[in-house]
Amino acid sequence: MYKKIDSGILQELEHIVGKKNLITERENMxxxxxxxxxxxxxRNYPEVVLRPSTSKEISEILKLANKHLIPVVARGGGTGLAGGCVPVFGGIVISLEKMNKFLELDEENLMATMEAGVTLMKFHQTLQEKNLFFPPHPGEESATIGGIISTNAGGARAVKYGTVRNFVRSIEVVLPQGDIVKLGGKLLKDSSGYNLLHLMIGSEGTLGIVTKGTFSIMPIPKASLTLIIPFDDVSGALKSVPHILCSGILPLSIEFVSSExxxxxxxxxxxxxxxxxxNVYLLIILEGEDMEEVEKASMKVSEVCLSHKAIDVFVAESRDKQDEILEIRSKIYEALKSKTVEAIDIVxxxxxIEPHLKRLSEIEKEADMWLPTFGHAADGNLHTHISKFNLKGEYIEDWEKKYEDVRRAIHDDAIERGGKISGEHGIGFAKKEYLEIFTDxxxxxxxxxxKRTFDPNNILNPGKIFDLTQEKY
Amino acid sequence: MYKKIDSGILQELEHIVGKKNLITERENMxxxxxxxxxxxxxRNYPEVVLRPSTSKEISEILKLANKHLIPVVARGGGTGLAGGCVPVFGGIVISLEKMNKFLELDEENLMATMEAGVTLMKFHQTLQEKNLFFPPHPGEESATIGGIISTNAGGARAVKYGTVRNFVRSIEVVLPQGDIVKLGGKLLKDSSGYNLLHLMIGSEGTLGIVTKGTFSIMPIPKASLTLIIPFDDVSGALKSVPHILCSGILPLSIEFVSSExxxxxxxxxxxxxxxxxxNVYLLIILEGEDMEEVEKASMKVSEVCLSHKAIDVFVAESRDKQDEILEIRSKIYEALKSKTVEAIDIVxxxxxIEPHLKRLSEIEKEADMWLPTFGHAADGNLHTHISKFNLKGEYIEDWEKKYEDVRRAIHDDAIERGGKISGEHGIGFAKKEYLEIFTDxxxxxxxxxxKRTFDPNNILNPGKIFDLTQEKY
Structure with missing residues (x-):
């Protein structure tokens, strides 16, 4: 059904983006x-990679792709964990790497506008220089803002501030047929027709290509503390969490992780x-307008946890110490990577969480497969890693045979408990069978x-979220 | 195109909801x-009003309506300001008044679930008994939760907490063709496919009938103060606002209103x-975990305002005094009602805001029409009231002649400044021409x-947001 890119089309594409922004050599792709x-x-090779500099160029590429029926996939930082940016049908990859300008810091409206290829790291740094702050913190700072909008990324701070969705005020999008449109505005309220902005957020590049984003930002909270609270077992740790939240304290994040x-x-x-x-830690970050306020909150949190069998409460106050703890927490994924196959993302x-962890431990024993798990204790988003090792730490030669059963059992339990397949990574290519199975x-x-309304020729990121190439379109 | 309800259909409807829940007499409609x-x-009379008790009954009504091509409009508290629940094509009005059960208060997950006909007042009261709190506060407490979801209602507290959207975790919806589905879950994160929950929020009953809602709730903040800050003119008042927000203080609400x-x-x-x-007041509500924290915030706010030519700062501390101030603020609309025609809702x-107010004052003079305006100074949502009186306070006999021009001029200026037609009331019937004019x-x-994908026969709340009855469907 899709056409291959021939030399004529290649020439047209070169005309749009220029020779140096068109890659066809396999070794460079x-x-x-x-x-x-x-x-x-x-993973799959595209037929061509394009690096446009403007929304206009992207619009022209999409018009051409519709004319010739060529699949197009937009790519940000490539830090996704669900295969969302993989060009499974070949065709064109549009990399947004050259659209990386920070466009405006509007301090009166407390909003920041930038091109989609700006990385989270650049976003954070630019704000920090002005004592400003973008609350959501998806772990990987080389992610781009187009990517975090397209997956509705979350991270550890969602318990206090919600996911990226809560901060997106406006986006520029190139629609599948090439129209360049703006959704939303520098507005905190909007009830003007169907909210296409919120539909586009989290649609994983299947309904349009995000080219700009405007976000709400805030002044940096002036004081913070990081607490490490050790428990003998996960049960006491998790039982503390609702009591912390009911006490009126809303930490920036509450994470749980094993000492292992x-x-x-x-x-x-x-x-x-x-x-x-x-054996298990709660890691809690508190923030506020001054140290006194944060210390009061810290006392309350400590009280709650100690009454739920916490062994002790360690408080990190200096910026350096807090950063070191945060770094270790956020690099768990990297440390695990060589041993694991996939990070599950159920919510x-x-x-x-606690009964699900019990079930996880059964699955682990039944399959004799190590399933290291950590996650966001307050927002219910758990990352179990499916590993290639057994419980004795030995490599499982035939891990692929067990993989699908283990994966399915974890998701079955999550759905049974009122959960969903993805809290923050998205469905992408990796989880689309599950979306079919578990969705009404x-x-x-x-x-x-x-999807058909937005993209009648199914050219934009086909085969993601669901696969329509086999259905009557 | 739509069919009239005949005695056969009426009998089928009576069979679904029972005789006492079916109204056909004009005097009762x-x-x-x-x-x-x-x-x-x-305003318009429906042909029949139905008062179902279950989602199943609503599902059967919708299936029947599709079969016979009868328009259906769902109705909550009827407190809307855009004609969203008016049965403009006659047909069936489904009143949700009997579906008013508070279903669950889940303190572990801090979530509350209720049927769509529960009023905001009942919601607030039920929570208050447990020291809990639903932050969004659309002024009119006889609104129902189905209504506040369907309009994405806002209110004065959106500056701190956002609109209702931020708190809706899950809804049960009867889709136009009768399927009963659940969107979302007791979840704080969700990236599992297109977010139909967020599409449904604010869709004004045109894509489905909301029958249940689950909301995030919070512990009641333990301390609060209300400040009244008088200024000679609106300019100083408005200039203070970004400085308050940049200082790190995030008030529950910041309203501006004239002393008149x-x-x-x-x-x-x-x-x-x-x-x-x-001549102009900022009304600011501060809340926090203890009085010390709130008083510190109050000092900072006062400092900022006094440096922007505030005349003085009045602090109300007692619950009674704060409630009295809030009541006066929230009844302005009611006091104005007999003199005015429509509350504009631009954002x-x-x-x-300040340059728009300047333009408003020009429009007021040019038309010699009193245009009282107040609103949410921090979130940019302004309610100008189009009145039937001139600037001398005399009744304008031919106000209808001026009405459309004045209304249009206000909206033109808002759009030019990057604004939108509706911040919180919705488009409904009243603003659908403007949605056509001002939307890409x-x-x-x-x-x-x-709309066509959800409701192929266009039976659900037709003629709202846009009118498709004249278009090829």
Whole structure:
């Protein structure tokens, strides 16, 4: 059904972006064929990589792609974990790397506008110089803002501030047929017709290519503390969480992680970790307008946790110490990467984490497969890593045979508990079978109908979220 | 194109909801034919009013309506200001008044679930008994939760907490063709396919009938203060706002209102108002975990305002005094109602309020029509009231001749400044021509395509947001 790109089309594309922004040599395309998921079948070469500099160029590319029926995939930082930017049908990859200008810092409206290729790191740094702050913090700072909008990225701070969705005020999008449109505005309220902005957020590049974004920002909170609270077991740790939140304290983040994973990560990073006791930690970040306020909150949190069998409470106050703890937490994924295949991303009602962990431990034993798990204790988003090792730490030669059953069992339990397949990574290519299985049929039909409305030729990121290439379109 | 309801259909409907929940007598239908908008053409009688008790009954009604091509409009509290629930094509009005059960208060997950007909007042009261709190506060407490979801209602607290959208976790919806589906879950993150929950929020009952809602809730903040800050003119008042927000203080609400409107409202309510100086007030509510924290914030706010020519700062500390101030503020609309025709609902970037007010004052003079205006100074949502009186306070006999020009001029200026037609009331019937005029053509086509996907027979709340009855469907 899709056409191959021939030399005539290539010439037209070169005319749009210029020779130096068009890549066709396989050896230079390696980086554009995959994201961070470790599964070997989740990669594919595009026929051509384009690096446009303007929305106008992207619009022209999409018009051409519609004319010739060529699939197009937009690519940001390539830090996804669901294969969302993999060009599974070949065709064109549009890399947004050259559209990386920070356009405006509007302090009166507390909003920042930038091109889609700006990285989170650049966004954070630019704000920091002005004592400003973008609350959502998806772990990987080389992600681009186009990517975090397209996946509705979350991160550890969602418990206080919500996901990226809550901060996106406006985007520029190139629609599949080439129209360049603006959704939203520098506005905090909007009830003017169907909210296409919120539909576009999290649609993983299947309904349009995000080319600019305007976000709400805030002054940096003036004081913060990081607490490490060790427990003997995960049960006490998790039971503390609703009590913390009901006490009126809303931490910036509440994470749980085993001491096993922390030890592994600190050794991987050659760093030190201040706490030697306990099997499970709660890591809690508190922030506020002054140290007194934060210390009061810290006392309350400590009280709650100690009454739920916390062994102790360690408080990190200096910026350096807090950053070191945060670094170890955020690099667990990297430390695990060589041993694991996929990071699961299920999200549950908060009070279902504990029973789900019990089920996980059963699955782990039944399959004799190590399933290291950590996650966001307050927002219910859990990252279980499917590994290639058994519980004794030995490599499983035939891990691929067990992989699908283990993966399915984890998702089955999450859905049964009122959860969903993806909290923050998206469906992409990796989880689309599960979306079909676990979604009400009439809702799936509506999603597919929306896709048809936006993209009648199914040229934009086809085969992601669901695969319509086999259906009547 | 739509069919009239004959005695056979009426019998089928009676079979679904029972005789006592079916109204056909005109004298008993009066209340079901309009909302709170004062324009006389924004009302119409339905052919029948139904009061179902379950989602199943609503599903059966919709299936019948599709079979016979009968328009259906869902109705909550009827407190809308855009004619959204008016049965403009006759047909069926489904009133959700009997679906008013508070279903669950889940303190572990901090979420509350109720049927769509529960009023905001009942919601607030139920929470208050447990020291819990639903932050969004659309002024009118007889609104129902189905209504506030369907309009993405806002209110004065959006500056701190955002609109209702930020708090909706899950809804049950009866889709136009009768499927009963659940969107979302007790989840704080979700990136599992297109976000139909967020599409449904604010779709004004045109894509489905909301029958249940689950919301995030919070512990009640333990301390609060209300500040009244008088200024000689609106300019200083508005200039203070970004400086307050940049100082790191995020008030629960920041409203501006003229002393003229406050005096009128306090006389209407026969209440007293503690401040005798100034022509314009900022009303600011601060909340926090203890009085010390709130008082510190109050000092900072005062400092900022006094440096921007505030005349003084009045602080209300007692619950009673704070409630009295809030009541006067929230009854301005009621005090104005007999003199005005329509409450405009434009929303602007915060820094555009002041220049827009300048333009408003020109429009007021050019038309010699009193245009009382107040609104949410921090979120840019302004309510100008188009009145039937001139600037001398005399009744304008031919106000209808001036009405459309004045209305258009206000909206033109808002759009020019990067604003939108509706911040929180919705488009409904009253503003659909403006949505057509002021929305990018390709976005309008997408909205209409979405409507067609959800509601192929165009039976659900037709003629709202846009009118597709004249278009090829």
């Amino acid at each position: 390696e980086d554009y064929g995959h994201d961070e998921i470790a599964l070997s079948h989740m 994973l922390i030890i592994m990560t600190k050794e991987f990073l050659k760093k030190s970790w201040p706490v030697q006791v306990g 549950l009602p908060r009070n279902q 049929k009439s809702l799936l039909q509506l999603m597919k109908g929306i | 009066e209340d079901y034919g309009h909302d709170e908008i004062a324009l006389s053409h924004m 409107l406050i005096i009128m409202t306090k006389e209407f309510l026969k209440k007293s108002w503690p401040v005798q100086v100034g 602007l970037p915060r820094n555009q 053509k390709s976005l309008l086509q997408l909205m209409k395509g979405i």
